[in-house]
Amino acid sequence: MTQPFRTLLDLCRRRGFLYQSAEIYGGLRGAYDYGPLGVEMKKNILNSWWQRHVYNRDDVVGLDTSILTPHPVLKASGHVDEFTDLLVDCALTKERFRPDKAPPLSLDKNGHIPITAPSKETALAWKKAIEDQFAPNTKVTVEGNRILLFVDHIVQPDQRGQGGKIVFQMLDESSPLELNYHGYVEPDTNSPFLTDSRPFNLMFKTFLDPIDPIDRVIQTTMNKPNDSKTSVREAVDQVLKPSTVFLRPETAQGVFVNFEQVVRTMKTKPPFGIAQVGKSFRNEIRLEHGIFRTPEFEQLELEFFVAPWEAKHYFKYWRKERYNWWLEHATNPEKFRQRDHESDEMAHYATGCTDVEYLYPWGWGEVEGVAHRGNYDLTQHIKNTGANFEISEEKPALSQEVKESGEGEAELIPTETPARYIPHVVESSCGLNRAMLAYLCDAFHQIEDGKGKPPRNVLKLHPRLSPIKCAVMPLTGKDEFLPLTKKVAKSLRRKGWYTVIESQKLKIGKRYYRHDEIGTPWCVTVDYQSLEDDTVTIRDRDTGLQERVNWKDVQTIIGEKLMEPEDLD
Template identity: 85%
Template structure:
C-alpha cells in the first residue's frame, strides 16, 4: 500500500496535480501548490458540494467572510483559551508531537531500548549527543542506524498518574545509575525516551493589523519594567499587543455566526435554514503528514444549519446521513468510507454529539469530514460578549414539528407551550476538508492495471466523470493539417457547454495517447480519423470500459453531456 501511495504522489507531481510550494528555493514544509489538473479536480469537488448544498435546496444561502479575525471573536468562541494541544519535544531528535498520539516504549529481547535513526550518520551524531549531554556515561552501542540504550529496569507509570522511570546501565559499574522520567510514551518515529514535559501549544496563527510595527511597543514594555518576572513581562507584552492582534481564522464557522442576524434580516428567513461557506483556514499544525492530508493552510466546505432547539436531534441525524451519502456518490469503492461517532472524551468543547466521515487511506482510517451538533454554544457566546440579537421569535405553533414527531428524533420537551416564544437557534454543522477530499478521491480512483506481457502496470484514475479535471481529449489521428478544422469544431462545441477539453495532437500512437489520459482520469477520448473527413463522424472512447462509439461530431457534446448528467439526474430525483 505504501508503494502504491508513493506511485500516486509521483503521478500527482509528474502530471500537474500537486507541486511542492517554492520548490526552486528548496520548498516550504507542509505547503503545496495545485497545478493545472489539481486546480480543476479541487474545483469540481467544490462545485459538486455547492450544487448539492446550495443550488439544489431552497433553505441554504451563502457567505464569504474575512480570513482575518479579531481577537475578540475567537476569545468569545473559546478558541483563544481552548484551541490548544499538549505537545512534547524530543531533546534528541528535535521533533515535536502530541503525547496522546504517541506509542509506548518498545524494548528488544534483552529489555534494552532501541532508537532508530534515519541513517548511519544521524545515528552517530545522536549517539554523541546522548553520551555528552542527554545521558553521560550511560552504556550504549551503535549498530548501523540503530542505537541501543542499555537499561537495568523500566518502571511503568501507574494508573494514578504517577510517572514511571527508566534506569540505565552505566559504563562504570560503580557509578550511580542514571534515572530518566518515563511518562508512558516515546517519540513516535524513533522510540526515543528523551522528552520534555508536555506543555500547551496554541494552534492559531497570530498576526498584527497595525500601520506601526507593534514590536516597538514590546521593546518599550520590557525597557520600562526591567525587574518584572518572566510571567509578568509576558502579561504586559500581551496587553501591549492586544489592540492590534488578529488571527488567521482556524475555521470558517465563526464568520457565519457573527453574521447570523444580518443574514436573517436581509434574506427574510428563519430556522430551519443553512449558511454555506467555502474558504481557507489556517492551523499551526505540528505534525504535517501524508502530502496534503494535514497542512497548515487548508480549504473548508462548511455548512452551518440553524434549527429550533426541539429540532436539533432530528436535523443532526438528517445531515449525518445526507453528508455520508454525498461521499458515496463519487466513490469507486464505497466500502472504503465509513462513519464513526465520537466518544464523549474526544468531542470539541462546543459539541453535543459528533460523527466523522472517514476514508481508508493507505496508512489507515483518516477523517475527511465532521458533522457536529454544536447546540447554541456559538450564538450564545457572541450574545454574551456583544449583546447581539440572535433570538428567533415564534408567533405561532411551529409547523416544522410534524416531521420531528413522526421521526421520534426531536426534543418534544423543548417545544414552546406558550406563544409568542423566543429561542436561540441550535446549529448542526458539516465541515469538510477540501484538500483531504481531493486526496481521498485520488486514492479511491487510483488503479494499477496489469496489461500482461511482462510490462509494468499502467496507472488509471477512475475518477467520477463529474470530478475529472479534463472531461474530453480530442485526438486527431496524425499531425496532418487536414484534421485541424474538424478537430477545432468538436473542441469548440464541447467548450461552449462548459466542459474542459484539450486537443491531444502529439505524435504518439493513438493507444499511448489513450493511456496518457487514462492516467489523469479523462473519461472520454474523441478520435478524429480519415473516416471523419468523409462522413464527419468521430469515435468516442470510454476510459473505464474501453468501448468505442461512432457518432456525428455535432452530437458529441450531447452524448458527453447526457453521460455527465446521469448521476446529477439521480441526485435531483432523490
C-alpha cells in the same frame, strides 16, 4: 510512507496536480501550490458540494466572510483560551509532535528499544548524545542506522499517562537510570527522550495597525530589569491587544457573527443553513502526509440552524446526507466509514460529533466532521456583544418531517407565547485539501500489462471530479483532421466541461494511457472514417471499451454521465 503513496505523490508533481510552494527557493515546509490539474480537481469537488448544498436546496444560502478575525470574536468563541493542542519535543531528534497522535514504545525481538535514524552518520551522532547527555553510563549500541537501547524493565503508565518508567541497563554497578514514560514516543524514530507536554495555541496571530506595534512594545518593556519574564509577556500582550487580529482557524465564526444580518436580509428562519467555502489557518505542530495536514487549508462548511427541539433529528439527517455524498464519488466505498466521537474527544462546544474517515495508506484519517454545536457560539456572541440572535415564534411545534422521524423533543418547546429561543447549530465541516487527497488515493490504481513492463498508473476518479473531462485526439498530426477535432472540442467546451485537444506525435494508445494517468474519463478520436461519415470513437477510461458515434452525440453521452443524482430523478 508506502511505495504506492510515494508513486501517487510523484504523479501529482509530474502531471501538474501539486507543486511544492516556492520550490526554486528551497520550498516552504507544509505549503503546496495546486497546478493546472490540481486546481481543476479542487474546483470540481467544491462545485459538487456547493451544487448539492446550496443550489439544490431552498433552505441554504451562501456567505463569504473575512479571513482576518478580530481578537474579541475568537475570545468569545473560546478559541483564544481553548484552541490548543498539547506539544511535546524530542530532545534527541528535535522533532515536535502531538502526544495524542504518537505511538506507544516498541521493542525489538530481544527486548531492546530501537531508535531509527535517517542515516548511519546520524545514528552515531545520536549515540554520542545519548551517552553524554540523555542516558549516560547506560548500555547503547549501533547497528547501521539503528540505535539499540538496552532495557532492564518498563513500568507502563496509568490511563492518565502517569507513573510510567523506562529503566535502562547500566555499564557498571551504579544505580539504574530511570526515564519517565507517558505511553508514547517520537513517531518517526521511536525515541523516548521527550520533554513534558505543554499547551500550544494553534492560531496564527498578526497585527492590523498603520503604525508598527513592535515600537510600542519596545518602549513599554525596555529598562525593566526587575520584571519577571511572565510580567513582561503580559505587558507585551496588553500593548499589542488593540492591534491583534488572527487568521481564522475555521470559517464558522464569520457565519455566526453574521447570523442576524442573514436572517434579516434573506427573510428566513430556522431550519435553514449558511454555507461557506474558504481558507483557514492553523499553526500545526506536525505537518504530515503531503496535503493531509498543512497550516493553510480550505474548508467546505455548512452551519444549519434549527429549533432546539428538532436538533436531534437534523444531526442524524446531516450525518446521513454528508456520508452519502462521499460514497457517491468513491471508487472504493468500503474505504470510507463514520465514527462517533467519545465524550472526551469532542470540542469544547460540541454535544455530539461524527467523523467521516477515509482509509489512507497510513491508516484511517478524518476528512469531515458533523457536529451538534448546540447554541454555544450564538450564546457566547450574545453575551459579549448584546446582539439579538433570538428567534421568535407564535406557535412553535414539531414539523411533520420531524414528527414522522420520531426524533423530535417536544418537551423542549417553550410554553410562553410568543416563544423565544436561540437556535441550535448542526455543522458539517469538510477539508477540501483532505477531500482531494482522499479521492486521489481512492482512485489510484496500478495496472499490470504484462510482458515484463512496469505497471501503468490509472486514476479512476469519478467523472464529476476529474480535472479534464474529455481529450479529443486527431489520429495523426495531419491538418485534415483538425477542423473536426476543433469542432468536437468546441461543442464540449460550450457545456462548461474542461476539454483538451491531444495532438502530440505519439501513438494513439500512448495518448490514451497519458490521460488514464490523470483521470480523464473519456477520449474521443477523430480518424479517417470521421472525415467520411462524421462519426468518432469515444473511449471509456475504466473499461477501455470504444464506441463509434456521431460526433454530435458525444456531448449527450458525456452529459448523462456527469449528471448529479438529483438531476436523474
